Amino acid sequence: MLTRRGFLASAMGAAGLAGLTACGGNSSTTNGSSGAKDLAFLNWDPVEKGTPLANAVADFEKASGIKVKVQPAPASDYDTKLLTIMSSGSTPDAIRLNDDYVLGYSQQNTLLDLNPYIEKDGLKETDFFEHPFNFPIQQDGKHTAWATGTQPNMIFYNVDAFKEAGVPLPPTTWTDEGWKWDDFLEAAKRLTIPGKRYGCLVFDDTSSETTFTVNNGTDGIYSKDGKRFTLADPGSVEGIQFIADLTLKHKVQPPWSQIQSGEGNPNYALSLFATGKIAMMTRNFGSAAYMRQNVKDFKWDLAPIPGNKSQKTISTLIVWAIPAKAKNPDQAWKLLKSFTDPEGAKALAVQRDLVPAGKEAAKLLEAKGVTPEHVSLVIDATENGVNENFNPHIQQARALYRPLLDVIYTGQQSAADALGGVKDRVEQALNS
Structure with missing residues (x-):
């Protein structure tokens, strides 16, 4: 079962990210139509009255006098x-962007460099958490997106x-002392009541493909340069087999077939956890x-991801960007910046489901x-995000390796x- 993040990523790739046409558009300066009184904003979440995003946008409109024209798109085909739109001659002024694809769009020169705005407004890196602030910075130094929050696993x-x-109970700080894989497994065994409750659920969360491999000393699914399929490396294989064996060997996790159903x-x-049928997820x-x-x-309550050789977690970022062809980049930047200004940030975080x-x-x-008791632990998670x-x-x-996870999780192959067996074909695809 794909998470929303995984689904969006697959959709984006299917559309052919590599085929984007490099665009010129506005330069990395704060010119644009500085006097414009409206801007176009493309987003995949509902911007309905009373929601945090709607409130943040309404506050911005009131303070700035700029009208935000939301262009909604269904989540199922948003990236497509x-x-x-990004390949066309007319783009919105501000866009929501899957964090998986900031690099790809940046490499195609389709996103505006925000450095001039950041410098002009005197924004300091020290006022932000390192991971969300530095994530959009490319190898050439361009700051091509703006992360307003993060949702760590x-x-x-x-x-x-x-x-x-x-x-x-698990640790209440970001530590793996007494909370390594073996400790997690032992807890899951003791929490399992056959026919009533499973101790854990891990393998349906696609982020586990990264957390349970990075924490076993590897680069994760792909090498840092993106050219090697490191999910097939010994340390990664061990991590994937560990989460498969939670079901196959230890019987502390629901069968893959049940989750797929x-x-x-x-x-x-989530409903399995909420109704007490799973003790950890x-x-x-x-x-x-x-x-x-x-x-x-x-x-x-919340606890850290269990560690092994290291203790990192996927830190999904809430990312916005300004297309290089945007007609009103100055207004767009004012909107994005407002999301991290004190009042705007509070409006977005009022539900306390993001950092x-x-x-x-x-x-x-x-x-x-605040519920849960140790919700502030997510701040530590943000500082340990990958x-x-x-x-x-x-x-x-x-498309090549994901179907084989079904085979692994059902015990048909190790x-x-x-x-x-699929490593060579995956690496051919990565380097095509």
Whole structure:
């Protein structure tokens, strides 16, 4: 089952990211139509009255006098539509962008360099968390996108189940002391009640392809230069086999077939946790909003991803950008900047399901009475975040190796055999 992040990435690759035409458009200066009173804004989330984004946009309009014309696009084909728009002669002024594709669009010169704006407004790196601030900076120094927040992967766990089973609670700080893979497995075993509750759910979260390989000492799915299929390396294979064996060997995770059967319901796995059928699960912090609304019968909390040789987590970024062809880049920058200004950041973070990029706004997560108890742990997670290494042919690579994960997770082949067998073909795709 693909997460939303995985689905969007696949859609983008299918559309042919590598075929983007390099565009000139506006230069990396703060010129544009500085007197314009409206701007076009392409986004995949509903911008409905009362939502955090709608409130942030409304506050911006009131303060600036600039009208934001939202151009909504269904999430299911957002990246395909964006690709078409970016290749055309007319682009929106500001866009939401999947963080997987910042590098690809940057390499095609289709995104505006924001450095002149950042310098002009005196924004300091020290006021932001390192990962979201530095992520959009390219090798040539261009700052081609603006990350307003992050949603790191965490362990969501049932506190009551831990206490009832007599299992020590996970760490409340970002440490793997007493929280390595073996500790996680032992907890899952003790939390499992056959026929009633599984100890954990990991393998349906596509981010685990990175976290359980990077934390075993490898580069993750692809090498840092994007040219090698490092998911087939021994350390990565061991990580993938570990999460498969949670089901196949240890019986502490639901069968892959059960999780796949709920594919039509985007909240199926979350509902298993919310109804007490799973005691621990890896999920993006954005799932916190669902948990707050739907967990009724037990106390839940957050814990770090278990470590092994290292302890990192995928840190999904909420990213916006200004196309190089934007007609009103100055207005677009004012909008993006407002999302990280104190008031705008607070408006976006009011549901406490993301970590604002700015350190001051992130203090919202440390307020007393916030659910769950250790929600501020996500700030530590942000500082230990990584992203999947990028290649412009990522979709072709996924089309080759992802079906084999089904084979691994159902026990038809070992991770070593399945991933090793496809390695050459994946690397041919990566280097085509």
